[in-house]
Amino acid sequence: MNYSIKASELADKIDGVLYGPDIILSGKFTFLNKASLNDIVIRHKINDKGIEIAKNKGVSCLITQNPHDNAIEVAEKLDFTLIVTSHIEYATALALNESVKEFAGDALKIAITGTNGKSTTTHLLYTIFSDLGYNTYTNTDAESEGNTLIDPRVASELAEFYETKGEVEAIALEVSEVQGWDDRIMEDHCYQMMSALQPWAVIITNASMDHINLAGSFENLLYEISGAARTIRDMNKGLLVLNYEDKNIRKMSKIVEDTNSKVLFFGNYNPDNLLDISYKEGVGIYCKDELYVEEKELPFTSAHFIQDIMAALAVVTSLEDIKREDVIGSLRNYKPLARRFIRLKDSPVIIDDFAHNPSGIKLTIENGAKLGNNLFVVDAIRGSRGEDINREIAEALSEVLGDRDNYTLVLTCSVDVVNHLNTVLDSELKIFLDTLDKDNIQYTLIESLEEALINTINQASDDDVILLLGAQGMDPASDLLRKNNIIE
Template sequence: MIKLSELPKYIEVIKYLNEKEIDIEGISYDSRRVKEGDLFVCIKGYKTDGHRYIPQAIENGAKAIIVEDIQDIFEIPQIQVKDSRKALSALSAIFYDYPSKDMKVIGITGTNGKTSTSFLANSILENHRLKTGLIGTIMVKYGDYLNPSILTTPESLDLQKYFYQMKKENVSHAIMEVSSSALELSRVADVDYDIVAFNNISREHIDVHGSFDEYFKVKSSLIKNVKENGWAVLNLDCPYSSSLINKTKGNVLTYGIKDKNGDLSIRDLDLSTGRGKFTVELSKSLIVGKTEYKPQNFRIELGVPGYHSIYNSLVAISIGLLCEVPISTIQEALSSFTGVERRFQFIYDEDFKIVDDHFANVGNIDVTMETLSLMDYSNIHLVYAIRGNRGVITNSENAETIAKWAKKLGIKGIIATKSISHVMEKDRVSNDEVRVFKEIMDREGITVYLYNELPHAIDHALTNVSSGDIILLAGCQGMDYGAQIALEALYKLRPDLNKEKLLGPLKNRIAGIA
């Protein structure tokens, strides 16, 4: 509980109307969730404006409001601020007594790999018997609590509440994905980070930020603002990530696959099975707390497939070292971790392989197809869910990248789908998005087998697959149900298969289960 009169100590107030001494029982930015005694914070969003819902908030019990625009018709206390999102973040941290300061918080940003890296790092910390919390695209998890996520990074009030609940559960290490929207909209402005990582950056979400330069500026703020005794983990193979080495107040740990000058690098890479095996070289002594890691080499065998998984694992290894986890524990955790749903996930690996991948953007497509190029296979059957409601430019860029790799990998035909019955209205594929995809494939001489429905596209692949082949289920929202459809269809074709084992990859799935 905090007193209304104390708020000007913590936030920059422009004007204060109808001053009263009130105890704030709670905070809300959603008028529907306001309870008696709450402070209602009016947020201006992309689609709506919280100021419109002040009457509903008052009806539900709000005793005071934070506004950007003064509302003269209301008699309850109003505190006017320049940026209500920043105010919400600051007040949320105060209300829950800065819970992130009582645990080691690890923030991971980048266009691609945030989710997989978070899960890999979490596996390492859990194997070291640390009590962890996880906040990201797929779920929020700590103790016995597990809930599917709505946002990659929750709104500041929800985020601080999660930290508060983690603190009560004695969580010592919290790992979170940090989206560019969360950084720009001040959702994480009052989080006390101990370790931050910048994986990579490519053209994504530019429609939100206006330009690539602005997108990078927002992303890089996580690294630039880390505290002096914190750590920044940076990728030397990404010029944007490596450009931040001298622009952070914190300590820096670098890694690379192609660039061998990092604190961590690799050699002797083997990706023939799809699952990476390689030697990590720690080039210099690393002292963290009471632990010293001397320069050394150690072998890693990943349980999760994908070329991109090597990059993600190097970040996870860095996080493990910075959390004083023994190298033997890191090795064991990475070999036993079998992956994150829809991140180059092997959902069938017998006479042929079925790979399920979140084929979101050019960066995702490049690393996925590069992994396939390093694997042993006979033919690749690419089932691609065209990305709906992303416009002609994004779909053009994706199509160009797919076509480039199709030629390299000998793919002469692509099975495409609009997934009409398996996407919501907001992800519906437009005629223009289909047109630009087909135009690029036609230009490159690649045959397109276009289906309206996802099951029909997957059936096409299953009826043409042979031993030694790979079926790649590729796409975002339109392919979320692909794994379930593919495995259930495969069982109908092959009832001799062990059904429980076959459907095992669907167990505990968050997305794409009917």
């Protein structure tokens, strides 16, 4: 890298304390297991053994928030440069910013955040720009584990991308709207990550109840999400794309008033209030008053995907040199991320969806129920995520199932597949069940995910629909179905 800085200056930039020699640092930012000579490692916690490993690898500096055991003493003994910061995100944001400048300085940069749909919207943009011939990087994947400032994944991957594929020409970056650990919020996470990227365009998909155990309230959640708009405001230029149908997101246009930024809205088609991008059921997606893509050309027509496609098109249609027929061709052949309303089987219909918050639950059930006769819902309770989100999810299930007669609800704690980070706590299970009981929602609780799946499959007829909902607790479902020869 061209980046070069004294260790003491780097420590000052990230609110850190320097231990060991104050040397010139010029390596790339990365993980300990990927590090090579002169690299700078960022690691949330480290012990004395980790310091020894870094020294032996020839790492020039290690940055951490939590030095354990005798990490500091060993670093000083080995004459090794160690920086301890109270905010690891400061280091990761700096690493991201420097890596973007080094490997993607002229790239078209787009950042996406929101409660639902950010992974699919990001992946859509990645696919479209890749199909259009851009050398495109994205951090999104099926599990959305790279959308945070907890570790230097993006910085490290940008360096690897440059080394193997050349200069980055476009970036579609998914950014977690709220982040933290141990019930401590990483304040202004979205703002910090997007500010480090310095994007040309920002998309905010929506805002609904999630991560309340970290944010503390819905108002705080909205503030964290608004970091995306505040980034565009502070840059005094760029494009802000907002979901018009979400009133809280719509209001964020005010944040960039009196700046040189441009705001685009997407939402439902209304001839009396034409949005920049809008959807008319049965017809297609409009750009202003012109039909841009017919519904028959869309890869999916569920409410989830329509919203995500509109958000992506708001960005794409803002670029004059992109041909409409090329965009439509990319959409027509689009293959979604795993666990995004994926049909695993046709008879009975089995849909696997990463519905992990109230709005996602409602949308998936409303769309999925149309695909079969009787409705079976298998929901994995969210483990170690707090009582609030589990109560909200249970309330969403009550609301969307309460007026139906032909449903079967199966709950699971997925005890056979989750680790300690996703274990359903007794308090979480109690609030979930108490909420359903209060609303007279009938359910069956099966502790094991595999047993819950097989039990449900055995009850369903060929013309029914089974929805597999939930986050980490439902992730192994497709593998378990293959193991039992239920799907190929």
